[in-house]
Structures are given as C-alpha cells and as structure tokens.
Amino acid sequence: MKKIAFLIFCVFVCISCRQNSHNNHHEEHTHNHSNYQSGVPAHKLIFPSATPDRIIVNLTQNPARSFAVNWRTNQQIDTAYIEIAKETHGPDFLLNHQVKRIKATSQFIQLENTRDQEPLVKAAYHSVVVKNLEPGTTYVYRVGNGANNNDTWSEWFQIKTPSEDINTPFSFIYFGDAQNDVKSMWSRIIRKSYKMMPEVDFMLHAGDLINHSESDREWGEWFYAGSFIHATVPSIMTPGNHEYDRTTGRKNLSALWRPQFTLPQNGPLEELKETCYAIDYQNMKLISIDAQSFINSKVSRNAQTKWLDSILSHNNKKWTTITMHYPIFSTKKGRDNKELREMIQPLIDKYRVDLILQGHDHTYARGYASNEGLGKTVVENSGAIYAVSVSGPKMYESQNQEWMVKRGEYTQLFQIITIDNNTLNYNSYTSKGGLYDSFSLVKYPNGKKKLTNHKPDINIRHKKDFVPKN
Numbered sequence: 258m259k260k261i262a263f264l265i266f267c268v269f270v271c272i273s274c275r276q277n278s279h280n281n282h283h284e285e286h287t288h289n290h291s292n293y294q295s296g297v298p299a300h301k302l303i304f305p306s307a308t309p310d311r312i313i314v315n316l317t318q319n320p321a322r323s324f325a326v327n328w329r330t331n332q333q334i335d336t337a338y339i340e341i342a343k344e345t346h347g348p349d350f351l352l353n354h355q356v357k358r359i360k361a362t363s364q365f366i367q368l369e370n371t372r373d374q375e376p377l378v379k380a381a382y383h384s385v386v387v388k389n390l391e392p393g394t395t396y397v398y399r400v401g402n403g404a405n406n407n408d409t410w411s412e413w414f415q416i417k418t419p420s421e422d423i424n425t426p427f428s429f430i431y432f433g434d435a436q437n438d439v440k441s442m443w444s445r446i447i448r449k450s451y452k453m454m455p456e457v458d459f460m461l462h463a464g465d466l467i468n469h470s471e472s473d474r475e476w477g478e479w480f481y482a483g484s485f486i487h488a489t490v491p492s493i494m495t496p497g498n499h500e501y502d503r504t505t506g507r508k509n510l511s512a513l514w515r516p517q518f519t520l521p522q523n524g525p526l527e528e529l530k531e532t533c534y535a536i537d538y539q540n541m542k543l544i545s546i547d548a549q550s551f552i553n554s555k556v557s558r559n560a561q562t563k564w565l566d567s568i569l570s571h572n573n574k575k576w577t578t579i580t581m582h583y584p585i586f587s588t589k590k591g592r593d594n595k596e597l598r599e600m601i602q603p604l605i606d607k608y609r610v611d612l613i614l615q616g617h618d619h620t621y622a623r624g625y626a627s628n629e630g631l632g633k634t635v636v637e638n639s640g641a642i643y644a645v646s647v648s649g650p651k652m653y654e655s656q657n658q659e660w661m662v663k664r665g666e667y668t669q670l671f672q673i674i675t676i677d678n679n680t681l682n683y684n685s686y687t688s689k690g691g692l693y694d695s696f697s698l699v700k701y702p703n704g705k706k707k708l709t710n711h712k713p714d715i716n717i718r719h720k721k722d723f724v725p726k727n
C-alpha cells in the first residue's frame with residue numbers, strides 16, 4: 258500500500274515538474290507555442306540565453322593576420338565583446354593588461370520557421386573580425402557581455418594563426434553534406450575527425466550543413482555537434498541547395514547564414530558576399546563558388562565565372578582548391594550539373610587547379626576529368642582531382658563513371674588533407690577511422706603533378722541494407 262502511494266506521489270511530482278518547466282518557457286520566451294509540436298529537448302538547441310552559444314571561428318581573406326568570431330545570445334544582450342590575449346602556459350595571460358577587449362557588431366534577428374512548426378526565436382547575433390594578429394601564434398579568446406564575473410562569458414578558447422612561412426605544413430578537414438539527423442548522426446563524425454587530427458588548421462564544409470535552411474533547431478544541432486571544435490578550429494563553408502530557402506524556390510539564402518558566419522566578402526556581386534569568395538591560406542588559394550546561385554541566375558553564373566577567371570589568372574599560390582556544393586562530375590547519371598561543368602571546368606583546366614571538393618550526391622567518388630590514369634597506381638602528369646563526399650547519414654546510390662578512381666556508398670566519411678610544401682596528401686576516413694581512399698600529389702617546379710594512388714585499408718562496399726529504415 259505504501260509502495261502504491263509512493264508511486265502515485267512520484268507520478269504527481271513528475272507531471273507538476275513538466276508543467277512547471279513548460280510554464281517557465283512561457284515566462285522566459287514571449288512567443289506563441291500554440292502550434293509548436295516538438296519536445297522540450299529541442300528548446301535547448303533553439304533558444305538563446307544571456308550566455309553565448311553557437312560560437313564559431315571563420316577564416317578571413319588573410320588568415321595569418323586575422324580571424325572572425327560569431328556567436329549568439331538573447332536580445333537582452335545588446336552589447337557584446339571579445340577578449341583576446343596571446344596564450345600563456347598558465348592563467349598569467351590575465352595579468353598586466355595583456356587581454357585586449359574589442360566590441361562586437363551586434364544585430365537582432367527574429368525568425369519563425371513555420372514549415373517545421375518551430376516557435377518564434379528572437380536572438381542577438383554578434384560578430385568580430387580580430388585584426389593585426391601575428392602569424393604562427395596561438396591566442397586565447399572568450400566572448401561575452403563585458404560583465405565582471407564569468408557567468409555570461411564563454412570559456413577561453415585557444416586558436417592558432419597560420420605560419421608566416423607559407424611552406425610550413427598545414428592540414429584541413431573536408432566534410433561533404435552533414436544535412437540530416439545532424440545531432441544524432443553527424444556529431445561523431447566531426448568529433449572523430451578532431452580526435453584523429455586535433456592540430457588541424459581549419460575545416461571545410463562543402464554545403465548542405467543542414468536540411469531546412471530556416472530551421473533554427475537544425476542549425477542548433479549543427480552547432481551542438483561541433484561544440485567547442487567550431488570555436489577552436491576555424492572553418493569555411495560553401496552554401497548548398499539546402500542553405501537556400503525551399504519555400505522561395507531556393508532563391509533566398511538562409512536568413513541565418515550571414516548573421517551566424519563571417520566569411521570573406523570578396524566575391525563578385527553583393528548577393529554573393531560570404532558565399533563566393535577567395536582566401537589565401539599559406540601557399541594555397543582556396544575558393545568557394547556559390548553553386549546554387551550559379552544555377553539560379555545567368556547574372557550570377559556570368560559574374561562568378563568572370564571573377565574566377567580573374568582570381569585564377571592572378572594566382573601566385575602553389576596550390577589551388579575550389580569548393581562548391583554541386584559536383585562538376587556527378588556520381589550518378591541524371592544528377593548532372595551541366596552549366597557548372599561547361600563554364601567552370603575550362604577554367605580549372607586552363608589554370609591547372611589541383612583539387613575540387615564537392616558534395617550533394619550523398620555518395621563518395623574521387624577521380625579526374627580524363628580517364629587516362631584509370632587503373633594505374635602512378636600518373637605522371639595528373640590534371641585536377643575531383644572529389645564528392647558525404648559526412649551525414651543520408652545515402653544515395655551511385656554508378657560507375659569514367660572519371661572515377663574510387664567509388665563508394667553508404668559510408669559516412671571525412672577527409673584530412675595535408676599540404677607540405679610541394680606535396681599534398683589526401684586521406685578519406687570512415688566514421689570509425691578506417692582509411693577509405695588515399696592519394697598524394699607531388700608538384701614539380703614546371704607545374705607538373707605526379708599522382709600516386711594509395712591502397713585503402715577499407716575495401717568493403719556497403720550496400721543499401723546498411724542504412725536503417727526510418
């Protein structure tokens with residue numbers, strides 16, 4: 258009898274706790290929950306507080322001397338700051354006025370994603386470009402509202418600027434589409450990549466980071482998955498079709514793209530700022546083409562093509578990498594991006610671009626335009642290498658095509674690319690850390706490149722049965 262009474266008591270406490278927590282949300286957030294169907298856990302990913310969240314570092318056009326930081330708070334915080342100092346062995350960077358404080362640019366954004374029955378979210382987005390930094394130096398920084406105690410500041414993060422000696426080895430991680438079930442299924446991918454390469458210099462996201470461009474919850478999942486990695490390793494991202502709003506026919510870039518990232522604004526048109534841009538990273542030129550905008554309009558196509566021609570014709574970097582969401586060579590017939598291939602590939606060939614990193618097809622493939630090296634381990638004079646990859650759990654079928662050296666499906670992957678002066682090493686890994694694809698390129702003074710395809714450790718070909726049914 259006592260047991261039953263205790264159980265009834267527990268159930269009562271539980272129900273009243275849930276009601277309280279629901280009521281608290283109504284008090285905290287002045288928005289309408291009436292059509293909101295999601296559970297409480299989603300709230301943690303959606304609503305900002307006075308303490309910064311979604312903190313992310315982006316590469317600037319000149320990463321050796323500057324970096325950009327973005328973060329989010331609630332709208333009670335209308336003034337925000339970054340504090341930065343050179344890293345020390347202990348807490349002594351806090352002494353003797355070593356910490357410099359810079360005021361952020363802040364903007365209020367309110368967004369209601371009715372497509373997914375998400376509530377109205379009011380947030381303040383803050384950003385700072387920290388300039389006049391020393392190359393090859395590790396800094397510590399934190400973001401907050403300037404309070405005297407630590408309550409509303411982030412933790413101190415460390416971040417390293419690229420070396421002044423441009424031929425110093427550096428590495429970056431390339432992710433294909435994360436896109437779906439990001440918290441559930443992509444978290445371990447980004448975390449595994451960081452675990453395998455904690456000294457990585459930056460990360461590159463080849464579009465479709467999320468599924469619904471206006472879903473605050475999905476963006477919340479993306480930031481959650483990367484957590485402090487986003488704030489410690491700088492990243493760049495090129496938009497995919499899913500970063501464009503489907504409800505407007507993919508014509509409008511996500512309302513959150515520019516508020517939550519600070520990417521270079523050196524593209525050819527106003528509408529291409531922070532989506533089409535070029536970066537000098539040590540001895541590599543890194544270029545983002547806005548593939549959705551390219552498909553959307555002739556004006557954008559012509560502008561991006563002309564701009565790319567100009568960037569590549571003035572390029573004095575040893576290595577050149579282009580990222581864009583839609584592949585120039587697809588992994589399946591019928592998924593063809595003709596305009597991109599017809600307009601961009603001639604420039605890739607003319608200026609001997611080295612790497613093209615793409616997404617969208619939810620499969621893996623790596624190869625080159627001509628099939629001259631098919632089946633060979635060593636190709637003495639390689640052209641551009643094209644890669645399509647996928648990091649999230651959504652998987653499609655692919656078909657053998659002439660351009661492919663390696664093809665695979667139903668595997669979540671990330672790629673670690675290391676450039677050491679004249680040598681580029683590319684390794685594709687599974688979520689378990691198995692080597693899935695590997696090659697190296699050696700560049701000679703005359704510009705010729707020797708490609709060596711390495712044997713992967715993982716030769717299994719997953720089939721459709723490996724993807725759980727929803």
Ligand SMILES: [Fe+2]
Nearest residue numbers: 465497498617
């Ligand atoms: Fe896509």
